[in-house]
Amino acid sequence: xxxxIEVHGLKLAYDAQPVLEDTNxxxxxxxxxxxxxxxxxxxxxxxxxxxxxxxxxxxxxxLDGTELKHFDSKEAARKMAVVPQETTADFDFxxxxxxxxxxxxxxxxxxxxxxxxxxxxxxxxxxxxVAHLARRSITALSGGEKxxxxxxxxxxxxxxxxxxxxxxxxxxxxxxxxxxELAARLNREQEVTVIAAIHDINLAVHHFNRFILLSxxxxxxxxxxxxxxxxxxxxxxxxxxxxxYRHPLHGVLQVxxxxxxxxxxxxxxxxxxxxxxxxxxxxxxxxxxxxRGCRLSVGPVSAQDSGCRFAHFHSLPVVIVPPFTSMNGVxxxxxxxxxxxxxxxxxxxxxxxxxxxxxxxxxxxxxxxxKPVYLIDLAGVEKRDYSGHAPQLLKNLVQRxxxxxxxxxxxxxxxxxxxxxxxx
Amino acid sequence: MTGLVGxxxxxxxxxxxxxAVSIGWRSVLVILLDTLPVPVSIAGVEVSPIHxxxxxxxxxxxxxxxxxxxxxxxxxxxVFQGLFRNPMADPYVIGISSGAALGAVFAMLSGFSxxxxxxxxxxxxxxxxxxxxxxxxxxxARVGRAVPVMTLLLAxxxxxxxxxxxxxxxxxxxxxxxxxVVFWMMGGLGGATWHQVKVMVPxxxxxxxxxxxxxxxxxxxxxxxxxxxxxxxxxxxxxKIMLAGSSLLVAAAVSTxxxxxxxxxxxxxxxxxxxxxxxxxxLPASALLGGTLLIATDTLARVIIAPSELPxxxxxxxxxxxMFLYLLKKRKKLRYFGxxx
Numbered sequence: 001x002x003x004x005i006e007v008h009g010l011k012l013a014y015d016a017q018p019v020l021e022d023t024n025x026x027x028x029x030x031x032x033x034x035x036x037x038x039x040x041x042x043x044x045x046x047x048x049x050x051x052x053x054x055x056x057x058x059x060x061x062x063l064d065g066t067e068l069k070h071f072d073s074k075e076a077a078r079k080m081a082v083v084p085q086e087t088t089a090d091f092d093f094x095x096x097x098x099x100x101x102x103x104x105x106x107x108x109x110x111x112x113x114x115x116x117x118x119x120x121x122x123x124x125x126x127x128x129x130v131a132h133l134a135r136r137s138i139t140a141l142s143g144g145e146k147x148x149x150x151x152x153x154x155x156x157x158x159x160x161x162x163x164x165x166x167x168x169x170x171x172x173x174x175x176x177x178x179x180x181e182l183a184a185r186l187n188r189e190q191e192v193t194v195i196a197a198i199h200d201i202n203l204a205v206h207h208f209n210r211f212i213l214l215s216x217x218x219x220x221x222x223x224x225x226x227x228x229x230x231x232x233x234x235x236x237x238x239x240x241x242x243x244x245y246r247h248p249l250h251g252v253l254q255v256x257x258x259x260x261x262x263x264x265x266x267x268x269x270x271x272x273x274x275x276x277x278x279x280x281x282x283x284x285x286x287x288x289x290x291x292r293g294c295r296l297s298v299g300p301v302s303a304q305d306s307g308c309r310f311a312h313f314h315s316l317p318v319v320i321v322p323p324f325t326s327m328n329g330v331x332x333x334x335x336x337x338x339x340x341x342x343x344x345x346x347x348x349x350x351x352x353x354x355x356x357x358x359x360x361x362x363x364x365x366x367x368x369x370x371k372p373v374y375l376i377d378l379a380g381v382e383k384r385d386y387s388g389h390a391p392q393l394l395k396n397l398v399q400r401x402x403x404x405x406x407x408x409x410x411x412x413x414x415x416x417x418x419x420x421x422x423x424x
Numbered sequence: 425m426t427g428l429v430g431x432x433x434x435x436x437x438x439x440x441x442x443x444a445v446s447i448g449w450r451s452v453l454v455i456l457l458d459t460l461p462v463p464v465s466i467a468g469v470e471v472s473p474i475h476x477x478x479x480x481x482x483x484x485x486x487x488x489x490x491x492x493x494x495x496x497x498x499x500x501x502x503v504f505q506g507l508f509r510n511p512m513a514d515p516y517v518i519g520i521s522s523g524a525a526l527g528a529v530f531a532m533l534s535g536f537s538x539x540x541x542x543x544x545x546x547x548x549x550x551x552x553x554x555x556x557x558x559x560x561x562x563x564x565a566r567v568g569r570a571v572p573v574m575t576l577l578l579a580x581x582x583x584x585x586x587x588x589x590x591x592x593x594x595x596x597x598x599x600x601x602x603x604x605v606v607f608w609m610m611g612g613l614g615g616a617t618w619h620q621v622k623v624m625v626p627x628x629x630x631x632x633x634x635x636x637x638x639x640x641x642x643x644x645x646x647x648x649x650x651x652x653x654x655x656x657x658x659x660x661x662x663x664k665i666m667l668a669g670s671s672l673l674v675a676a677a678v679s680t681x682x683x684x685x686x687x688x689x690x691x692x693x694x695x696x697x698x699x700x701x702x703x704x705x706x707l708p709a710s711a712l713l714g715g716t717l718l719i720a721t722d723t724l725a726r727v728i729i730a731p732s733e734l735p736x737x738x739x740x741x742x743x744x745x746x747m748f749l750y751l752l753k754k755r756k757k758l759r760y761f762g763x764x765x
């Protein structure tokens with residue numbers, strides 16, 4: 001099992017509008033490939049060329065070294081099965097009938113389905129978890145069930161390659177994973193070559209091990225996730241600024257589109273805000289402030305911290321400490337300088353431990369110099385204190401004039417009151 | 425399926441018994457048995473030679489022709505509904521009937537006295553008109569080597585509308601032949617002859633074999649052409665053969681009996697409602713039910729105002745429509761054509 005698919009110099013145009021322009025790639029026997037690319041990049045068109053629905057204007061498609069056009073309909077259907085985005089099921093066939101259609105390429109015109117065909121149908125339905133629906137009408141199924149039935153039919157076709165065209169586009173997240181895992185399982189257990197056009201890159205990286213990125217009908221990049229899914233490639237092919245990061249649980253590469261900030265009019269009048277610390281607690285504060293057009297500085301944060309990535313991404317001044325080190329004094333001057341340059345200092349509800357207690361000293365210093373300091377949400381401070389001193393230290397800051405904001409939503413009002421200064 | 429065969433036989437026998445002259449079932453049996461090469465005799469039944477003539481020369485060919493026409497229309501209807509994935513499709517949907525009507529009306533009004541192979545000008549022109557129309561529609565819908573069904577359907581409707589207008593135009597000037605034209609368009613099996621049966625049946629058989637050999641392909645086509653193609657169906661070839669086969673069926677039916685409506689639309693729906701959309705069952709079952717239905721309605725048409733008769737198309741619609749609606753209601757929801765959602 002497994003099919004080697006090569007595409008050389010493929011060209012196709014709809015009404016003189018080129019969709020594929022000199023597309024080249026090869027997919028090895030047993031590859032598990034996600035075909036990525038923006039809408040209109042040519043993903044579906046490419047798959048439909050391979051599945052013989054469309055005839056390319058130029059170029060070659062080779063299956064195991066033989067040109068596709070030398071295969072007749074049934075031979076091709078024994079090599080490749082297709083799972084489309086959606087299947088119209090207007091007619092009242094049972095699930096079993098639909099799956100049995102996968103045997104079509106193996107039966108000659110006057111042959112009836114026999115016991116072995118029925119067994120293959122049964123196995124296919126069991127593998128995709130639709131055996132209990134066998135006698136149900138296809139018209140009565142939900143989208144997710146229907147797509148698994150179509151998958152069962154593809155399995156029943158016993159193909160060497162499986163082509164999926166946006167198979168998960170209409171499914172909920174549960175069915176999305178289930179369907180792609182099925183494809184991955186076929187690839188693993190039967191070495192079926194899988195090529196799936198897919199929109200959701202973050203979903204794709206969980207299930208696939210090779211990636212082909214199409215852009216404007218050409219292959220822009222092909223290879224492992226790290227090689228293909230880069231902010232630069234995403235920006236070029238999808239036309240949006242993006243950032244990549246590791247999934248916190250699975251460690252796989254993830255992509256996030258960076259929102260285009262609508263810069264507030266006259267943003268130079270906005271205050272310069274220094275935000276203390278990083279992590280999940282500081283990020284919403286940073287997002288909110290940058291969304292309102294404030295100039296920001298960040299720190300101190302450790303080099304791997306999300307706050308640090310945020311600062312780098314937006315080219316913000318940031319105080320960085322090496323991971324796993326105490327902040328004790330080392331970066332004090334740098335931190336003090338950033339706070340002094342700002343119009344106000346915000347302390348998000350970050351956790352406190354022995355390592356970052358020196359922050360209090362530094363904040364207190366600028367507070368004494370008359371810098372406005374805002375503390376967000378002190379209600380649950382005991383829960384995020386690992387030093388035993390933070391509640392008291394925060395209380396001291398409040399006595400020295402720091403203002404407590406009960407919730408994050410109060411911050412925009414504060415920022416607006418402050419306006420800007422010229423010292424940024 | 426055996427039930428449907430039983431229905432058909434029952435319809436044939438009933439149709440032979442009833443008519444302007446009623447012939448007892450025993451006489452019918454004796455006359456039929458007499459035609460067999462092996463002598464079989466049933467004692468105590470006297471058969472009048474007039475009855476024998478009525479039965480063998482008038483009723484039997486008419487019943488058989490009704491069976492052939494009804495089957496052809498029902499099968500062609502099933503094929504068109506499947507091919508176009510459209511429940512409104514009937515045998516006439518892409519204009520065969522309009523083409524045939526134009527041919528027939530032209531023959532009637534021009535008074536051609538052409539006779540070919542034992543046929544007059546009307547059936548010949550009707551057949552030719554139907555076949556030429558389908559070829560015209562096919563070539564108009566063709567894009568390169570492919571024929572998209574939606575284009576085919578639209579081209580058919582447009583051509584059909586155009587030809588119908590021409591028919592209306594000719595009818596407007598029909599003068600004293602108007603009655604003849606209108607009667608032909610309503611369809612009927614009056615004056616059926618053995619000769620018609622002999623010519624009609626081979627056409628019907630060839631057409632039927634063409635389409636039924638590809639019934640599994642047609643099943644896959646119901647899921648859309650792309651899906652069918654991905655399953656290994658040579659969709660363009662299947663479409664051509666299906667069109668050719670069903671056009672043959674319809675043209676043969678229309679040229680012998682005019683435009684009989686409703687049978688081709690309703691019979692496949694009946695069968696689908698009861699037995700599902702699998703063409704391997706749908707096509708033979710539609711053939712049997714279509715034949716039965718047309719025999720039954722034609723018998724009514726002969727009997728209701730005997731010795732005069734009604735155009736059978738009126739009866740098929742009068743009876744078929746309420747029966748169909750009843751079945752729809754009873755089923756509560758359409759189990760096919762997207763009704764299940």
